[in-house]
Amino acid sequence: MTNRLRVLRAERRWSQAALAGRLSVSRQTVNAIENEKYDPSLPLAFKLGEVFGLSIEEIFQPNGAAPPAA
C-alpha cells in the first residue's frame, strides 16, 4: 500500500506527534505508516480519513495505483 499521509500532513503543517495525538496513537505508528512499513487497521484508516476530511481511497492506494481524481 502507498499513502499520501506525509503530503497531507505537511499541507496542514502538522507534526507527526500532533497527528498521532489526533489519532490517539504513538508517533512511531504515524512514522511507520508514512514510511509504508506498516499498514494501519481499518478503524485507524477510517480515523485518518476523518481527521483529514478525506475518504480512505484518497489517502491509501494499492501499490502502483494512481490516487482517485478529486
Add this chain to the structure above:
Amino acid sequence: MTNTPSEAPAEWPYWSLFLFGHFGGASAGSRRLNVEIYTSLAARGGSRVGRIRSAAGFNARRREESDAFLSGTNVNEAVDPAPTEPLGREGVTAVGRCRSSESMRRIDSFLDSSPNGRKTLSCDPRDFHHGLLTLLVGAMLAAPWLGTVLPGGKLFLIPGTALAVGWILFAFRRYLAQLDELSLRIQYEAIAFSFGMTLLLGVTAASASSVTHLTVHPGWIVMAEPLRGLGLVLAARKYR
C-alpha cells in the same frame, strides 16, 4: 529425596533472584529503569482517555525542543510540534493526568535527575504503590527459598508462587491493553519470537544431551524473557 529445612532446593535462588530483581526492584517508580514490561506495573488499563500510548519503549524517540525547526530535506517535523513529552521516551501519561502525592515527593527527592535535567520518576503515585506491591510479591516469592533457611517458610511456596505469577500476568495484560495497534503488534511478534526460539533452543539442547551429556534444567524457561527482549528489538527495528 526430600528437602529438609537446612537443604535449599538448588533452583530457588535463581528463580527468586530473577523474578524479584526483574519485576520487583526495577518497578519501584524509576522511569529510567522502567523499560518495557516494567511500565506494566504502572500502566492503567481500560481508560484510553488523555493518554499517549507507548511506542514499544526503546523505539520511541523523545521529542525535544529542537523538533520545532523544520528540516529542509523532509517534512517529518512541522513548525507546530507537540509539547515535549514530560515523562521521557515512554511518554505514557498526558500532562493533565499527572498528580503528585506526599509519598512520591519524598521518593522523588532521593532520585537523580536525568542528564537533561528532567526527573525520570513518574509523576503518577500509582507507579510507586504498584512498585511497592510488586516488591511485596517478590518478597513472597523469595519466601520459600528463605523458608528453607528459616523454618516454616515452605508454607508460602504455593500461595507465593501463585500470587507472583498471577500478578505478573495481570500487570502484563494491563500493559498490553494500553498500547496502540503498532506497539501491540510489536509485542505479539516478540512473544512469538520468544516462544519459537525458547522451544527451538530447548529441544535442540535436549536432543543434544545424549551426545553432550548436558541436561536441560526446567529453569531454562526463564530464557524466554531475554529472548522476548531480543524479539522486541528486532520487531521494533522492522517498523522503524
